Amino acid sequence: MNAVSRWVGERLPVSGRQFKELTNEPVPYHLKRWWFALGGTPAYLFIVQIFTGILLAFYYEASPATAYRSVEFITNEVAFGWFIRSVHKWAATLMIAAVILHQIRVFFTGAYRRPREINWFIGMSLLICTLMTGFTGYSLVFEQLSFWGATVGANIADTTPLIGPFLKNMMLAGSEYNEATLSRFFILHAAVLPVTIVMLIALHITVIRLQGITEFRFKDEEGGTPKTFNFFPDHLYTELIIGLVLMILLSALATIFPATMGPQANPLQTPEVIKPEWFFYVAFRWLKLFGGTAAILSMGFIIFTMFTWPFIDGWFRKHTKFQEASVWVGVFGVLAVISLTVWEAVARH
Amino acid sequence: MTLEIKRVIIAALGGLFLLSLVFVQRMETARKAEEAGLRGPHIAVPSDSKACVDCHAEENPGIVSHWTGSTHAERGVGCYSCHAADREEADSYLHHGVQIATVVTPRDCANCHDAEADEFAQSHHAAAGNILASLDNFLAETVEGARMDFNPHSPTPGRAIQVVNGYASANSGCQQCHGAKVALDATDGGVVTVDDLQPDENGIPTNLDAVGRIARDENGRPLINSRTWPNTGIGRLNLDGSKGSCTACHSRHDFSPRRARQPENCGKCHLGPDHPQKEIYEESKHGIAFRDLKDDMNLDAENWVLGEDYSAAPTCATCHMSGNIRNGGRITHDPGERISWTNRPPVSLAMDTDINHEIVTETDPEARRALIHDSWNQKRDRMKDVCSNCHTDDYVNSFYKQYDNLVVLFNEKFAKPGLQIMAALVDNGLRTPTNFDEEIEWSWFYLWHHEGRRARHGASMMAPDYTHWHGMYEVAERFYMALIPQAREIAQHAAAGGRRSAANAVNAVIDGILSRPEHIWFEEGAEAQTEAIRQAMERRYGVPNR
Numbered sequence: 001m002n003a004v005s006r007w008v009g010e011r012l013p014v015s016g017r018q019f020k021e022l023t024n025e026p027v028p029y030h031l032k033r034w035w036f037a038l039g040g041t042p043a044y045l046f047i048v049q050i051f052t053g054i055l056l057a058f059y060y061e062a063s064p065a066t067a068y069r070s071v072e073f074i075t076n077e078v079a080f081g082w083f084i085r086s087v088h089k090w091a092a093t094l095m096i097a098a099v100i101l102h103q104i105r106v107f108f109t110g111a112y113r114r115p116r117e118i119n120w121f122i123g124m125s126l127l128i129c130t131l132m133t134g135f136t137g138y139s140l141v142f143e144q145l146s147f148w149g150a151t152v153g154a155n156i157a158d159t160t161p162l163i164g165p166f167l168k169n170m171m172l173a174g175s176e177y178n179e180a181t182l183s184r185f186f187i188l189h190a191a192v193l194p195v196t197i198v199m200l201i202a203l204h205i206t207v208i209r210l211q212g213i214t215e216f217r218f219k220d221e222e223g224g225t226p227k228t229f230n231f232f233p234d235h236l237y238t239e240l241i242i243g244l245v246l247m248i249l250l251s252a253l254a255t256i257f258p259a260t261m262g263p264q265a266n267p268l269q270t271p272e273v274i275k276p277e278w279f280f281y282v283a284f285r286w287l288k289l290f291g292g293t294a295a296i297l298s299m300g301f302i303i304f305t306m307f308t309w310p311f312i313d314g315w316f317r318k319h320t321k322f323q324e325a326s327v328w329v330g331v332f333g334v335l336a337v338i339s340l341t342v343w344e345a346v347a348r349h
Numbered sequence: 350m351t352l353e354i355k356r357v358i359i360a361a362l363g364g365l366f367l368l369s370l371v372f373v374q375r376m377e378t379a380r381k382a383e384e385a386g387l388r389g390p391h392i393a394v395p396s397d398s399k400a401c402v403d404c405h406a407e408e409n410p411g412i413v414s415h416w417t418g419s420t421h422a423e424r425g426v427g428c429y430s431c432h433a434a435d436r437e438e439a440d441s442y443l444h445h446g447v448q449i450a451t452v453v454t455p456r457d458c459a460n461c462h463d464a465e466a467d468e469f470a471q472s473h474h475a476a477a478g479n480i481l482a483s484l485d486n487f488l489a490e491t492v493e494g495a496r497m498d499f500n501p502h503s504p505t506p507g508r509a510i511q512v513v514n515g516y517a518s519a520n521s522g523c524q525q526c527h528g529a530k531v532a533l534d535a536t537d538g539g540v541v542t543v544d545d546l547q548p549d550e551n552g553i554p555t556n557l558d559a560v561g562r563i564a565r566d567e568n569g570r571p572l573i574n575s576r577t578w579p580n581t582g583i584g585r586l587n588l589d590g591s592k593g594s595c596t597a598c599h600s601r602h603d604f605s606p607r608r609a610r611q612p613e614n615c616g617k618c619h620l621g622p623d624h625p626q627k628e629i630y631e632e633s634k635h636g637i638a639f640r641d642l643k644d645d646m647n648l649d650a651e652n653w654v655l656g657e658d659y660s661a662a663p664t665c666a667t668c669h670m671s672g673n674i675r676n677g678g679r680i681t682h683d684p685g686e687r688i689s690w691t692n693r694p695p696v697s698l699a700m701d702t703d704i705n706h707e708i709v710t711e712t713d714p715e716a717r718r719a720l721i722h723d724s725w726n727q728k729r730d731r732m733k734d735v736c737s738n739c740h741t742d743d744y745v746n747s748f749y750k751q752y753d754n755l756v757v758l759f760n761e762k763f764a765k766p767g768l769q770i771m772a773a774l775v776d777n778g779l780r781t782p783t784n785f786d787e788e789i790e791w792s793w794f795y796l797w798h799h800e801g802r803r804a805r806h807g808a809s810m811m812a813p814d815y816t817h818w819h820g821m822y823e824v825a826e827r828f829y830m831a832l833i834p835q836a837r838e839i840a841q842h843a844a845a846g847g848r849r850s851a852a853n854a855v856n857a858v859i860d861g862i863l864s865r866p867e868h869i870w871f872e873e874g875a876e877a878q879t880e881a882i883r884q885a886m887e888r889r890y891g892v893p894n895r
Contacts, residue, residue, distance in 0.1 A: 144384070260381045262381065275377075327355065
């Protein structure tokens with residue numbers, strides 16, 4: 001045994017103490033609360049996405065002539081293909097939901113404030129990357145709605161002042177949806193965005209480790225409650241339980257509501273109703289309300305505001321008496337997102 | 350703000366978000382299941398039709414059930430959208446507080462489907478009611494029935510039959526395909542039709558006297574004459590002046606495109622001894638492929654464009670009406686747009702049509718050219734667009750040569766000579782002007798109307814057995830073994846009766862025909878040809894032909 005330890009120790013010169021320090025940093029006591037563990041949930045779902053995504057990529061063929069049939073083959077012919085595809089689809093939904101819930105928690109607890117502004121940027125970037133991964137993934141099926149969703153998405157990008165045509169061209173690999181568009185979406189979905197997300201997650205965690213997690217003390221924790229507890233095994237158990245619950249939830253959703261297939265994309269026939277995936281309902285409804293360039297500019301402004309919110313909030317707190325302005329802005333923002341999403345879901349057109 | 354309050358806000362917003370997510374997912378899952386065809390679309394009964402649906406779901410659940418499965422229901426087109434009527438319309442009435450009409454006409458459908466209604470109005474289908482004054486109608490109304498009501502001549506045990514409807518064969522036969530002239534019972538015991546109502550361009554009657562004669566029940570509902578309704582004949586003559594019935598092909602109340610695309614739909618009328626298009630299609634390679642590959646026909650596709658939505662096999666609709674990738678998916682509701690011969694009359698005519706979509710019969714080339722608005726060649730090119738989705742140009746062109754050859758053979762060898770003989774008999778007073786009162790008139794009718802059409806339709810749709818055994822073989826038998834002998838016999842009787850010049854004139858026509866190279870075998874024998882066939886058989890099979 002000593003020989004083995006020596007062999008490993010020579011090649012991986014990390015002592016047991018260092019390893020323990022690396023993996024077992026004490027975490028604030030408030031992380032015992034489940035809803036503070038939401039940061040790990042998207043990471044867990046991301047791992048599910050990578051695993052199921054690799055399995056799907058074994059069979060997926062990214063060209064307009066073959067994409068639909070390959071997804072059909074995965075769904076109908078490949079052993080457990082329907083299940084893997086359905087888990088992939090539902091994990092995407094849950095991942096986006098978890099990211100949003102995590103962001104709600106971070107926002108309302110002010111965990112983005114100095115000195116954690118950079119991690120807020122990273123978190124926002126992760127949100128954007130996750131949404132883009134969802135958008136490109138939806139397009140890969142090459143069914144009517146995903147094709148037209150991508151086309152409409154590109155046309156919306158086209159309305160952006162100055163850089164619109166460039167953005168559209170970059171999205172579609174040309175001025176119109178063409179043979180190269182799907183492979184571009186596929187590379188973005190299966191390589192560029194996941195790698196970016198991995199790097200951002202690594203950066204996110206590194207910054208957390210460097211700064212430590214924001215500490216909160218709830219009234220019921222006052223007194224003899226310890227300030228911290230061990231990451232390993234205590235918090236890891238929490239994450240594992242969440243992971244198991246998610247696995248059960250994913251399996252149930254995939255089995256009860258398996259991913260379906262609409263009609264194959266037909267560039268000559270615009271469907272009567274075009275809908276993006278649910279996480280773009282809010283943007284789609286916004287577009288319908290304000291139309292074209294106005295909607296694009298206002299959405300750009302909102303995203304810019306979200307990115308720079310730590311500074312805006314800081315300015316408010318420093319120069320005004322509205323110390324909790326962020327809470328009310330947040331309440332309004334979340335309610336607006338929910339309302340627009342539900343509105344779009346209910347609307348037939 | 351304390352952390353505890355923020356905790357409540359986070360919990361409330363998080364919970365609300367999750368709830369909205371569940372709701373949105375429910376909507377999205379339902380929508381995707383609908384798109385994938387796993388679940389019927391959500392049907393919202395339009396408010397103006399809610400009362401109709403509620404009541405008829407009890408009274409006539411089939412109607413509501415069919416409608417529920419229709420695209421109309423899916424898109425919010427309810428009962429009232431189609432049955433709504435103006436008070437001025439002849440057949441409108443107040444029904445539980447709303448003004449409606451029972452009979453929905455192409456004018457009603459045109460409220461939404463105006464382009465389709467226009468195309469249909471120009472088609473031969475819409476004019477199918479014109480048969481109501483034709484030779485075929487004489488058969489049903491006089492030969493088979495009677496143009497009158499008459500008394501039964503003996504009792505029918507168990508039934509108190511007071512009167513025999515002489516039009517019954519026409520009502521239940523001809524008119525169910527060709528269309529009835531819809532009539533309302535009149536207070537004077539007669540009927541009120543479009544002829545009496547003289548509707549204006551909006552379908553509103555201009556003859557108020559006729560409107561005043563309309564008989565109504567105690568609720569004010571006009572009584573539709575039962576001899577003319579129910580009727581979904583494709584050339585129905587409606588009270589509002591419109592012609593046709595969209596439900597002839599788009600069966601109410603589901604108006605299923607899937608059904609309209611299938612040959613059985615056309616087979617309600619296009620079958621039988623005189624125009625067995627349905628059976629001919631079934632015998633053809635096209636029909637065989639359809640039966641085998643029906644599952645690949647994508648019959649539920651929204652546009653159903655050949656070459657895009659399906660390529661497995663063509664149906665009647667594919668060739669005559671539906672869009673294909675070569676014509677940009679253009680659908681027509683005028684099947685005549687792609688037909689280059691009309692094989693309906695005794696002698697087939699090239700489908701050169703004038704501005705009114707009538708066949709040009711002018712024979713002077715110059716005058717004919719001036720009249721032609723849409724030539725047979727243009728029509729054929731449209732059909733070739735369909736053929737070319739699955740066949741090469743050479744293949745299609747050669748097929749058309751074969752088809753033309755058969756039509757021309759029939760025209761020249763049997764149809765024109767037959768007409769000539771029948772005309773000679775009339776011209777010389779050896780046949781009465783009344784049809785079907787002499788045996789030769791039945792023979793001639795069988796020859797062109799039944800057997801001749803079978804041969805020509807068989808060739809048009811690649812059915813060899815209908816072209817030959819059910820077609821040209823029977824044409825030839827009828828010509829040589831019935832028409833010629835019967836004409837000769839009529840001439841012989843005439844000669845015996847002292848009408849020698851008339852007999853000679855008819856015989857001269859027959860002799861002229863039979864002395865033609867293609868007929869000469871009949872009276873002068875064909876030993877040389879028989880010997881040539883025998884020798885060919887011997888060369889091929891090595892044994893003498895017996």
